[in-house]
Amino acid sequence: MNQDEFAFRVRQALNEGAERLDYKTVLRLEQARAAALARQRRASPATVRLPALQLAPAGAPPLASGGGARWLRGLGWAAPLLALAIGFVAIGHWQKEAEIRRLAALDFAVLLDDGPLEAYADRGFGALLQAERRIEP
Amino acid sequence: MKAGWLPQPFAMPAVPPQAARARSSRRRALLAAAALAWCFGALAQGSGPAWNQLTPQQREALAPLSGQWNTLPADNKRKWLEIAEKYPQLSPEGKAHMQARMAEFARLTPEQRATARENFQRAYTLPRENRESAVQQFQALPEDKKKELAERQRRDAAKAAPAR
Numbered sequence: 001m002n003q004d005e006f007a008f009r010v011r012q013a014l015n016e017g018a019e020r021l022d023y024k025t026v027l028r029l030e031q032a033r034a035a036a037l038a039r040q041r042r043a044s045p046a047t048v049r050l051p052a053l054q055l056a057p058a059g060a061p062p063l064a065s066g067g068g069a070r071w072l073r074g075l076g077w078a079a080p081l082l083a084l085a086i087g088f089v090a091i092g093h094w095q096k097e098a099e100i101r102r103l104a105a106l107d108f109a110v111l112l113d114d115g116p117l118e119a120y121a122d123r124g125f126g127a128l129l130q131a132e133r134r135i136e137p
Numbered sequence: 138m139k140a141g142w143l144p145q146p147f148a149m150p151a152v153p154p155q156a157a158r159a160r161s162s163r164r165r166a167l168l169a170a171a172a173l174a175w176c177f178g179a180l181a182q183g184s185g186p187a188w189n190q191l192t193p194q195q196r197e198a199l200a201p202l203s204g205q206w207n208t209l210p211a212d213n214k215r216k217w218l219e220i221a222e223k224y225p226q227l228s229p230e231g232k233a234h235m236q237a238r239m240a241e242f243a244r245l246t247p248e249q250r251a252t253a254r255e256n257f258q259r260a261y262t263l264p265r266e267n268r269e270s271a272v273q274q275f276q277a278l279p280e281d282k283k284k285e286l287a288e289r290q291r292r293d294a295a296k297a298a299p300a301r
Contacts, residue, residue: 078165085175100212103254104219110257111220111235111242112227115272120253120260121245124286125275127293129259132267 185211191218198224201240209243 075082110120119125188196188206198221199206206214227235245253260268275283 075168076161076165078169081169089175096212100215101219104216106254106257107216107242107250108220108223110253111238112231113257115257115260115268116276117238117241117245117253119272119275120256121249122256122275122283122287123252123290123294124278124283125271126252126256126259127286127290128271128275129256129263129268130290132263132271133259135267 183211185209185214186218194225195221199239201236202243205243 110117188203191199191206195218196203199217202209202217209217224232224235242250242253260271263271278286
């Protein structure tokens with residue numbers, strides 16, 4: 001009897017044995033299986049829902065990792081929204097500051113200049129300046 | 138030993154999953170709303186510092202604006218404070234000259250201030266003689282002629298602006 005034939009015969013014997021089990025044994029086996037599964041379910045940590053967009057590495061165990069990042073994951077979909085909002089405010093603030101600095105530098109120069117303010121503030125003076133520009137070679 | 142670093146499977150509150158889900162969703166919506174409110178709050182500034190909140194140095198530099206300071210918009214105040222920072226670097230003559238023009242400049246309308254900046258920049262693209270010549274011509278003009286010139290300039294600017 002070669003190895004394959006031996007394996008086949010063992011399988012046959014086991015299958016026949018299983019089929020011959022009486023219903024009480026089958027019932028007990030099923031109950032034991034159900035009890036074991038229930039115990040396993042109770043012992044395992046509670047299911048933790050993770051957001052589709054999560055900040056931690058996808059493979060990291062959710063509860064075993066540091067508590068510091070937990071609140072970030074708790075934010076779920078609000079986290080990218082929060083980041084976007086902070087980004088918008090930062091850009092807006094930066095642009096406004098740059099514009100204020102530009103105006104301050106320009107006004108400082110206008111105030112230090114000797115040219116008459118009432119002329120500068122008049123659009124007609126702008127027309128005269130343009131005319132001077134055309135004369136200039 | 139830090140308990141917080143250990144898995145705590147039995148410390149989870151016994152809440153039905155649906156209720157927990159609804160609560161966490163509500164918390165997220167609240168956080169998102171708070172973030173948006175914070176954004177709007179950050180964009181809409183207050184009225185800026187009051188005159189009596191300025192440092193003595195700032196008050197000295199901006200003395201000609203003392204009467205109108207508290208009515209200025211916040212951004213305008215920020216700009217003047219930026220100017221006040223450079224003020225101590227000026228010579229005594231420079232300080233006097235700047236303060237003499239400060240009140241006059243602050244009295245201009247926003248449109249006039251914008252025109253002043255524009256004309257100032259335009260004037261400095263010309264040589265000194267041409268600049269002075271333009272000033273002399275302007276000061277010699279009668280009022281109605283000045284108005285006519287201004288009107289023509291406004292029309293030209295409108296024509297030059299790209300059609301929308």
